[in-house]
Amino acid sequence: xxxxxxxxxxxxxxxxxxxxxxxxxxxxxxxxxxxxxxxxxxxxxxxxxxxxxxxxxxxxxxxxxxxxxxxxxxxxxxxxxxxxxxxxxxxxxxxxxxxxxxxxxxxxxxxxxxxxxxxxxxxxxxxxxxxxxxxxxxxxxxxxxxxxxxxxxxxxxxxxxxxxxxxxxxxxxxxxx
Numbered sequence: 001x002x003x004x005x006x007x008x009x010x011x012x013x014x015x016x017x018x019x020x021x022x023x024x025x026x027x028x029x030x031x032x033x034x035x036x037x038x039x040x041x042x043x044x045x046x047x048x049x050x051x052x053x054x055x056x057x058x059x060x061x062x063x064x065x066x067x068x069x070x071x072x073x074x075x076x077x078x079x080x081x082x083x084x085x086x087x088x089x090x091x092x093x094x095x096x097x098x099x100x101x102x103x104x105x106x107x108x109x110x111x112x113x114x115x116x117x118x119x120x121x122x123x124x125x126x127x128x129x130x131x132x133x134x135x136x137x138x139x140x141x142x143x144x145x146x147x148x149x150x151x152x153x154x155x156x157x158x159x160x161x162x163x164x165x166x167x168x169x170x171x172x173x174x175x176x177x
Contacts, residue, residue: 004067005060006074006133007168010160013052018136018167022046022092025169029132032092034173035122045078045095045118046171050088052138054164057085057138061159063152066121071112076142076152077132078118078169079109082142107148107156116148126177 021048023029031040048062060083069075078095085108095102095118099108109117123130139162146158 005068006065013163014165016052016165016167018048018050019167020046020048020169022089023171029121029171029173033120038122042165043118043120044093047092048090053138054098056140058142059083059085059139061137061139061144063135064140065126065133066130070127073156076112078111079152079155080106080108081155082106109150109152121173123173123175125175129172129174131172132172136167137163140164
C-alpha cells in the first residue's frame with residue numbers, strides 16, 4: 001500500500017462516523033465483499049451505518065474507491081447518489097444489480113467496470129495489499145444532479161462543492177501471487 005490519500009487535495013469537510021457489521025475499519029474484506037471472480041467472492045456490498053452528520057445535510061452519497069489499483073487513477077467499485085438525509089443505514093447487499101434495497105430516490109452509478117452495482121475487491125495477484133475507502137458523503141443538496149450513467153469521478157467532482165462532511169472506513173484486500 002502507498003500513502004496516496006484520495007482526499008488530500010479536496011476541500012476539507014467535517015468528519016462523522018460510519019460503522020459496518022460487515023468489516024471493521026482497517027480490516028480485510030470478508031470473502032463475500034470480494035469480486036465474484038476471486039475465490040469465495042460474491043460482490044456483496046457491505047452493511048453501512050452512519051451518525052453525526054453535519055447540520056444542514058440534505059442527502060448522502062456512498063462511494064467505495066481503491067487508490068492502489070494499478071491504473072494511474074485508482075478504481076471505483078461502487079457509487080450511490082441521492083440517499084435521503086433521513087436514511088442512516090444501508091443493509092449488506094444493497095448494492096446488488098437490482099438496487100431494490102436502496103432507499104427510494106437513491107441510485108447506483110456505473111463503477112469503473114461500467115456496471116451500476118457494487119463490484120467487489122480483486123487486487124491483481126502479487127500486487128500487494130490494497131485499501132478500499134468506503135465513504136459516506138454528507139451533502140448540502142437533496143439531489144446531486146448527476147445523470148444515472150455518470151462516472152463516479154463526475155459524481156466526486158460534482159460533490160466537491162456540496163460536501164459538508166465525510167465519514168470514512170477503510171477496508172483492505174490482497175491476492176497472493
